Amino acid sequence: MSRAPRRSSARKSPAERTAEIAAAARGLALEHGLTAVTLRGVAARVDVTPALVAHYEPSMDALVAAAFTSIVADEIDEVERLVAGLPTPTARLGALLDTLLDGTRDDVTVVWVEAWALGRRNEQLAASVRSQMDAWQAVVQGIVEAGIASGEFRATDAAGIAWQVLGMIDGLNAQALVRWGDAGARGSLLGHAIEGMLGLARGALGAAG
Amino acid sequence: MSRAPRRSSARKSPAERTAEIAAAARGLALEHGLTAVTLRGVAARVDVTPALVAHYEPSMDALVAAAFTSIVADEIDEVERLVAGLPTPTARLGALLDTLLDGTRDDVTVVWVEAWALGRRNEQLAASVRSQMDAWQAVVQGIVEAGIASGEFRATDAAGIAWQVLGMIDGLNAQALVRWGDAGARGSLLGHAIEGMLGLARGALGAAG
DNA sequence: ACTAGTATTGATCATACGATCAACAAGAGG
């Protein structure tokens, strides 16, 4: 079951090992969820003794939180770059929805759901969750504010709207996680819903069919 | 730390004990989450040996799933009764949103979130989750269909809309769970969003401020 | 009142988790 650490040792620099461990934690979280980020699990993936992982990462809670942060932060960056290339706030918001609801990101969704659950017993993770939620909110709020400023959106509470949009996305993705069978169109109706919040014309967000 | 089972034993009928155990599991889940529904945890709450709990409940996975089902099914019944007394689909939907988003149900939200996470390693729980999601969906779909039939709602895909509404509610509640500080108004904006999906006039759902 | 059935217990196993620490060995510096 468990691969023993290699005999032909190859001593590595602390920076390198730290990076290896972080990468292993990240990979495990993406492949098997945050609960798989365990002392022995990470050690096995790096092909090293659990004691070494403990040596580099004094607290597993921190490593789990770091894995979460890494995954989510990367996704935020990715979406932010994608969206930056688009001309109008409407187009940006539509692309954001399409990307986040295309059903190809279930691994990240699992991480989110597990983070919500584990965060109740891992304060460092909870802090990371709050932090990353704020980061996401800032991105969406920025788009909404731009839309309001340009007159495309008819709304006032950009911050509140951003929270709502994210809540909807998270909820729909989490739901789709369990509802294996009929994947259904996650995005099409959400588009109309958000159009309703923003006073947009029906279909303005042009969610993918 | 752990209360020892009473010495002055009081032998109970299997039906009674089964009910006690189920109640204990339910209570633990509501107070400390589904992860607290453990062999020893339940045993301590019933003031009984872990072995007895195992005797009555051959698999803890099943007990966890049962606790989840009990909690969620009760909530569905409660909301269904509340809503049944209202005259129009619009009023029913509005009341449903108000009730589910009033922020007083965080214990149930925790159970949902944990169920999503644990369901990946507990097939019985996953089955319960799917089942209860379907039950919720049926309730909302019924309201939406009534609204379409009566001409209050302008939409076609009642089933899809029901899923979306539930996803939004779940997402917003799960989010509020972590976003301790600013509870914010969970419902007000969601109302507008759903009005957008249903082709309703702005404010028709009259979400509580 | 006695007995048979069974609810209940205590002890124990196997596993998985995080964590610690003395001891080992690899590699850089003199």
Next chain:
DNA sequence: CCTCTTGTTGATCGTATGATCAATACTAGT
């Protein structure tokens, strides 16, 4: 080539989980 720093290991502790089983003791039925 030797030495000293330190990356790395093996062994081990303490806890928590689910699960099993022979033995106990309560209670209903005769």
